[in-house]
Amino acid sequence: MTAVAGQEEQLWSRCAGCASLLYRKRLRRNLDVCPECGEHSRLGAPERLRQLVDPGSLRLLPDRLPEADPLDFVDVLPYPHRLTAARAATGLPEAVLCGTGTIGGHPAALAVMDFRFLGGSLGAAVGELITRTAERALDDRVPLILVTASGGARMQEGALSLMQMATVSQAIAALREAGLLTISVLTDPTYGGVAASFATNTDLVLAESGARMGFAGPRVIRQVTGRALPEGFQTADFLLRHGQVDMVVQRRSLRGRLAALLAAVRAGRPARTPVPRQEPARDHERLADAVPPAAADGGPPPEVGDAWDTVRTARHPGRPTTLDYLDSVFDGFVELHGDRLGGDCPAIVGGIARLAGRHVMVIGHQKGHTTADLVARNFGMASPAGHRKALRLMRLAARLGLPVVTLVDTPGADPGISAEEQGQAAAIAENILTLTVLPTPVVTVITGEGGSGGALALGVADRVLMLQHAVYSVISPEGCAAILWPDRSAAPQAARALRLTAPDLRRLGVVDEIVPEPATAAHDDPAETARRLRAALLANLLPLLDVPPAMLVRLRRQRFRRFGATRAGAQVGAR
């Protein structure tokens, strides 16, 4: 709905669906749904909460986080200026509003996103607030309801915003373990990092009429595929038809539906005994104590040159691939295929191999050195089948007691039409959640390109290593430039602003250790690169083998929990 300009602004709106001129009070009485055509206009978080929660029962969670600009991010405007403008425009401190209340008399904790605030983007503060709401649900032993509206991760917070996908997912995992219901309500629009995490890894996923949800946005998919999108692509009805949501609900029925679901769950009994709330970090349980840091070769950590040059090195076609490393770093690789649901994605390879005589499960993105290889492997961009194959192998590894090594080298998950039809967002979301609780050691190496959610789908680990000239980012520099700058030619500036190099990410705590590459880069001396990678893997993996699985999981959760509160506000030191 657009307000009609001029004096009448407060009184009348024009419907975006049927262009009817509507009396605003009538529209509001009708929950901002056009009485003529049924168009559901977008709601801000305060109005949404007012519609969903029983009158008088709402208690807002008062947390307000310190302002943070961890990257000192500047595009055409400094990030703090954008935050200030968003606060002034919405009257909200952040892009999510959280609270507890009752719906039809049933208690719940709720986090409601607001698209008006920087596109509902997921930054460290948003992730932290949603995580705290989930923890509140765990403490109160009540269901969690998430109402999503987001363009995805917040580019201005770089990889730290990517980490929020893991932080919130592990809070959802804790509720799952405790037998507490989680429900997400998809509203228009829900995309990117939010779609590929807590919007789809909840127990139940409801879509409001008119909602659109997807991993990749329609503009990106059109650009990449050069194809017209099918009618109704990514709409609520499309999602229902493709098995990705439990139901499509009209706004006027939403409160009643939620109340009915909450009532049903209250009547049932949780199948499992509740687990205690995730405990805060105990001094004697820091990974640093349980696992001595890997012995460095001495000397200062490796540095890199300009960020854009590093991006180009990371994408060099001669750079060793996962299959190259399986040949050079590991022995006896036995490849395992298939997701058991109907596909075998060539962009992800996985199977059992030996590392210095020990069996491990290795899973990695596969690119290629020639155009033909690259095309056959879809440029290392995994489909939902690829993510589900990886999920199957991770779970198998845990069951067999094998540690997992993942090798990340992808521009991002496949942004295609069929990928969306097959549930790309939910496939990534389930991998992230599963890795947060996988009871076996996990070591990740970013070997080339670590591209957003597709990278994180293999990247939630006890130790995250990164080759010196690899990059890891919430969005490609070209994609970031296209959105925040006048055009894509600003990709080099975007690369610098995103802090996507190994030394930057080591300083931000996203990466634990940098594996030095031989001069001038991995592709110049693959054998020496393999030798160094093998040494780094052994140094990081072997100590993890002695840590009891339950403790490993606890420590892994602490690792991904700290990207919220403690990071927000705490400026990263030297840069």
Ligand SMILES: [Zn+2]
């Ligand atoms: Zn209308």
